[in-house]
Amino acid sequence: MENRYLRQMVLPEVGTEGQRVLREAKVLVVGAGGLGSPCLQYLAAAGVGTLGIVDDDVVDISNLQRQILFATDDVGKDKVAVAKDRLSELNPQVQLLTFNERLHARNALDICSSFDIIVDGTDNFKTKYLLNEVSLILKKPLVYGSISRFEGQVAVFDGDEGPCYRCLYPNAPQSQIGNCAEQGVFGAVSGVVGSMQALEVLKWILFAKNGQETLKPLLGKLWVADFKSLYFHTWSVSLRADCVCRKKERSLSPDLVETTCQVAPEKTWQDYFGSHPRPLLLDMRSQEEYESHHLPEALWGLDFLEGVSEGQEIYVYCNLGVRSLQRCVDLRVRGYKAFSVKGGLVGLFENEKLKII
Numbered sequence: 001m002e003n004r005y006l007r008q009m010v011l012p013e014v015g016t017e018g019q020r021v022l023r024e025a026k027v028l029v030v031g032a033g034g035l036g037s038p039c040l041q042y043l044a045a046a047g048v049g050t051l052g053i054v055d056d057d058v059v060d061i062s063n064l065q066r067q068i069l070f071a072t073d074d075v076g077k078d079k080v081a082v083a084k085d086r087l088s089e090l091n092p093q094v095q096l097l098t099f100n101e102r103l104h105a106r107n108a109l110d111i112c113s114s115f116d117i118i119v120d121g122t123d124n125f126k127t128k129y130l131l132n133e134v135s136l137i138l139k140k141p142l143v144y145g146s147i148s149r150f151e152g153q154v155a156v157f158d159g160d161e162g163p164c165y166r167c168l169y170p171n172a173p174q175s176q177i178g179n180c181a182e183q184g185v186f187g188a189v190s191g192v193v194g195s196m197q198a199l200e201v202l203k204w205i206l207f208a209k210n211g212q213e214t215l216k217p218l219l220g221k222l223w224v225a226d227f228k229s230l231y232f233h234t235w236s237v238s239l240r241a242d243c244v245c246r247k248k249e250r251s252l253s254p255d256l257v258e259t260t261c262q263v264a265p266e267k268t269w270q271d272y273f274g275s276h277p278r279p280l281l282l283d284m285r286s287q288e289e290y291e292s293h294h295l296p297e298a299l300w301g302l303d304f305l306e307g308v309s310e311g312q313e314i315y316v317y318c319n320l321g322v323r324s325l326q327r328c329v330d331l332r333v334r335g336y337k338a339f340s341v342k343g344g345l346v347g348l349f350e351n352e353k354l355k356i357i
């Protein structure tokens with residue numbers, strides 16, 4: 001028995017087999033901040049074999065009040081690089097994979113796919129909804145956490161049957177929009193909540209892979225803590241019948257927070273034909289509809305998006321300009337500069353001035 005893990009291996013819930021299971025586990029922590037710092041430290045200390053860290057930020061002096069992976073000399077350095085150094089010192093047995101980039105719809109599936117479980121250590125709703133979608137598509141559990149002022153929340157979502165984060169918050173709660181910079185946070189609160197997330201990750205690994213029935217994860221439940229009044233409460237998150245987690249077919253859809261906050265921008269056919277050079281034109285109807293008739297320059301399918309440069313305008317159309325609104329937001333969520341063409345093909349043919357095809 002290795003001395004490093006002796007104190008947990010003597011626990012019957014862990015033992016030699018549990019330690020082996022932990023060593024084989026791959027956990028991705030998104031955000032190396034107030035939540036990610038303590039979470040990563042406990043996961044590394046416990047001997048989780050592979051840890052991924054996603055963060056594109058550099059250490060700021062104002063982070064040090066709560067982001068305990070970092071020291072004063074680290075100010076200005078990349079967070080993932082410092083985190084990797086610190087965690088390697090703590091436990092050289094852990095494989096550390098760093099992603100010095102911001103998670104968005106175009107890289108999220110790639111990054112998350114090689115891990116068993118995802119930890120949400122982010123402080124913004126956009127990424128939280130994105131992680132929820134990704135966890136559902138990849139069917140990987142998500143350990144959610146959030147902090148504000150003296151309050152904290154943790155939940156575990158299974159990424160499969162639901163409930164999911166969107167069942168809990170179908171829309172970004174306006175009252176909670178704002179991050180630590182805007183709302184303030186008491187440093188030790190992030191310590192408790194980030195540690196709680198680590199605890200739930202470790203319990204999940206041992207529960208799911210080692211059949212440790214006594215280590216019930218916070219699955220489908222929300223733990224809410226008010227550290228001022230010491231009010232702690234746990235309740236079950238109800239499944240929403242119309243939620244994304246109820247759908248069998250899942251893809252990175254426009255069903256992100258942006259879609260609820262943002263109206264898809266529209267352009268007219270006059271805008272399109274008056275542009276020089278003309279924007280890319282995407283027919284987003286079915287393949288059958290496209291093959292039956294389409295504008296000569298219109299593309300179909302998403303393959304061509306690979307080569308689209310940043311800032312390139314993409315106009316999307318359908319028959320009436322309704323389906324294209326959805327597709328437009330979908331593309332925008334993925335980082336493309338897309339516009340929906342108002343009225344669609346019907347609108348074009350009805351417009352006498354533009355009856356050119």
Ligand SMILES: [Zn+2]
Pocket residue numbers: 162163164165166167168240243244245246
């Ligand atoms: Zn749901």
